[in-house]
Amino acid sequence: MQYCDILLHAAHIVTQDEQGRILDNASLAIADGLVVGIGPRADMDALWQAARVMDMGNSLVLPGLINAHTHAAMTLLRGLADDMPLMDWLGKSIFPVEKQLTADLTRLGSLLGYAEMLRTGTTACVDMYLFAEASLEAAHTAGLRCLGGEAVFDFPGAACAGPEQALEKTLALAEKYRSHPRLRVAVNPHSVYTCSPQTLGACRDLAHSQNLPLHIHLAETPQETALCLSAHAMRPTALCHSLGLLDLPCTLAHVVDVSAEELDLLARTKAVVAHNPSSNMKLASGTAPVPAMLERGLPVGLGTDGPASNNRLNIFVEMDRCALLHKLAEKNPTVLPAEQTLHMATTGGAAAMHDMRLGRLAAGRPADCVALNLDAPGLQPLYSPVSHIVYAATGMETRMTMVGGEVLYEDGRFSRFDYPALCAEARAARDFVLRAAGRKPA
Ligand SMILES: [Zn+2]
Structure with missing residues (x-):
């Protein structure tokens, strides 16, 4: 008999491990935040003595989903302006409000965003925004994994007077979080249209000298190319x-x-693509050639982008839209089958986080997992767990979300923060955002 912290039982476990195993009536043993065993329930019951048994009943357990590109704090701007082209939307609606943002509002918006992610089965994200110190504090509060960092622009903004200050903040955050178990810092030049070659070079030098990943918007629209x-x-x-x-x-x-x-060039580099199907469709940016990327072995993760251009932070929605978008674009229903799409949201996301321990449930990997309630309408009966994950689940069937062996959300309750109080703060922030956008609060 061996000892573990948690023995978690479920009707089905989709492991995403090297063999792609899907286990029925199975269990996960968890100790010190890691998966230490996985197998049929009868075997696991005989092998493991647990401090806590979590019987998830008729649930489907899968690795926590990973949001490969987001701006979580933009929950405060969700629904403020829709149905506009990217450059107009940024210039007329988003940048004017962001000029007046504060660290406190960023912390509030980020925590709201992370709550939505945990509620819909996301356990890690790649985030870029202003006042990144506040976003990272919110991620620390929420408990999910985050690769974050200060967005770098050539022009002055609410958080930084210019790119030099943004890079100073990035370096300070990198030092602060260097040994944090769940948070990591990236260098975040916003894009080639908001950063000069000199600024991009300074970002490269900081990333190289501090051994940090780099995160940038690239080739989003034909207008950017022009x-x-x-x-x-x-x-x-x-x-x-x-x-x-x-x-x-x-x-x-x-x-x-x-x-x-x-x-071809990108496939020979260390680049990982974060594909954002909802944002690309909503802003009519175009269709990223994802099947051609995957054919070349270029790693691709799935992102939501910010909630003002999506308008959700829900990777279940992105999986469904991703698979459907590319089938239609290629006029071929065999493109992006469910298995490949789920890999984008798990192992592809791990690549985008630059942390290949994530995205799989296997011995020695972090215990980041999600349980879907299979009794929910829409998920009965079950033939293929992966089909249900990609094409049928909405994310709201998530009944439990765990990061590093810690339950962060279960059956309507967040374990680390007061969600009703957070909603009250969000309602209070609405008037500020409306005034900053030049509108009268209702
Ligand atoms: Zn973005």
């Missing part, structure tokens, strides 16, 4: 390549407007 060609006589991917950004471990959000040659 701006880059006129300013630098290079396309966005070529510009980043020429500056050495792609030699670093980097997460590239969007990668919509790319050629086959550029994909």
